[in-house]
Amino acid sequence: xxxxxxxxxxxxxxxxxxVATTVGRDKVLRTVQYFARFLAWYLYxxxxxxxxxxxxxxxxxxxxxxxxxxxVGKFVEHFKAAAIASDSxxxxxxxxATTVGRxxxxxxxxxxxSVNILDATGIRKSAHGATLLRNANKAWFSGIAxxxxxxxxxxxxxxxxxxxxxxxxxxxxxxxxxxxxxxLDAVRIQLLSDLCDVTIPAAALGWVNLDDGIVGLAGTxxxxxxxxxxxxxxx
Numbered sequence: 001x002x003x004x005x006x007x008x009x010x011x012x013x014x015x016x017x018x019v020a021t022t023v024g025r026d027k028v029l030r031t032v033q034y035f036a037r038f039l040a041w042y043l044y045x046x047x048x049x050x051x052x053x054x055x056x057x058x059x060x061x062x063x064x065x066x067x068x069x070x071x072v073g074k075f076v077e078h079f080k081a082a083a084i085a086s087d088s089x090x091x092x093x094x095x096x097a098t099t100v101g102r103x104x105x106x107x108x109x110x111x112x113x114s115v116n117i118l119d120a121t122g123i124r125k126s127a128h129g130a131t132l133l134r135n136a137n138k139a140w141f142s143g144i145a146x147x148x149x150x151x152x153x154x155x156x157x158x159x160x161x162x163x164x165x166x167x168x169x170x171x172x173x174x175x176x177x178x179x180x181x182x183x184l185d186a187v188r189i190q191l192l193s194d195l196c197d198v199t200i201p202a203a204a205l206g207w208v209n210l211d212d213g214i215v216g217l218a219g220t221x222x223x224x225x226x227x228x229x230x231x232x233x234x235x
Contacts, residue, residue, distance in 0.1 A: 017234040024230045026070055031223035033063035038216025045213070065121055072114045078107035092157075098150035105143025112136035134205065141201040144194050151191035158184050189225055196222035 006012065018024040036059035043053045082103035085096055112132050113120075119129035126132070162180045165173050196218040203210040 014231075014235060018231055021230065021234060022070060024227070024234065026067055027223055027226040027230055029063050029067055029070075031220055031227060033060055033067065034216050034219030034223055036060040036063070036216075037212055038220060041212035041216055068113055068117060068120050071110055072117055075107045075110035075114060078103045078110060082107060094153050095150060098146045098153070101146035102143050102150065105139050105141075105146055108139035109136050109143060112139060137201040137204045141198065141205065141207075144198045144201070147194045148191065148198065151187055151194060154187045155184070155191065158187060189229065193222040193225045196225075 019028075036056040040053050040056040040060060043056065082100050085091065085099040085103060088096060091099065113136050116126070116129055116132040116136065118124040119126040119132070158180060162177070162184065165176050165180060170176075199208065199210055199215055199218045202208045203215050
C-alpha cells in the first residue's frame with residue numbers, strides 16, 4: 001500500500017514529466033556541472049590534494065561534453081524562432097528586435113558548437129577548434145546581451161503598467177494586478193538568470209577577470225532558476 005501511494009503520488013507523475021523533457025534534464029546536468037566547477041575551484045584554493053579536486057574537475061568536463069552532445073542540431077529551433085519573431089506584426093518593435101537578436105545569437109552559438117563537436121569531444125581534433133569555440137562564446141554573449149536589454153525594457157514597461165493599473169478606479173483591477181505581478185516575477189527571474197549567465201562567455205573570452213568560483217556560482221544560480229522554471233512548466 002505504501003509503495004502504491006508513492007508510485008501514484010502526483011509528485012512522481014510531475015517528476016516523470018520533468019525528466020521527460022530535454023530542457024529539464026539539461027538544467028539538472030547544468031546545475032551539477034557548474035556546482036562541480038565551483039567545488040573544484042574551492043578545493044584548489046584551499047590547497048586540497050589533486051586527488052580531491054580531480055572528481056569534480058572530471059564531472060565539470062564530462063557533463064559539459066554531454067550537454068554539448070544534447071544540443072547538437074538545436075540551432076534550427078532558434079533560427080526558426082528568430083524567423084517567427086521577425087515575421088510577427090504584433091510584437092512591440094523593441095521586443096521584436098531583441099527577440100530576433102537573442103535567437104540569432106543563440107542559434108549561431110549552437111551552430112558553431114555543433115560544428116565543433118568532434119573537437120570538443122576529442123573524437124577528432126581540429127586546428128580551428130579554438131577559433132570556433134571563441135566565436136561560439138561571442139555569439140552566446142550577444143544572445144544573452146539582447147536578452148538582458150529585452151528584460152530591462154520589459155521590466156520598465158510592466159512597472160509602468162502596474163502604476164497605471166494601481167491608480168485606476170476599476171473594481172476589476174485586482175485581476176490585472178495579479179497578472180502583472182506574475183509577469184514581473186517572470187521577467188525579474190529571467191533577468192537575474194541572464195545576468196548570471198553572461199559572466200560565463202564573458203569570462204571565457206577574457207573580457208572580464210572572473211575566477212572559476214564566481215563563474216561556477218553564477219552558473220549554478222542560473223541553472224537552479226532554470227530547473228525551477230521548467231518544474232513549474234511541467235506541473
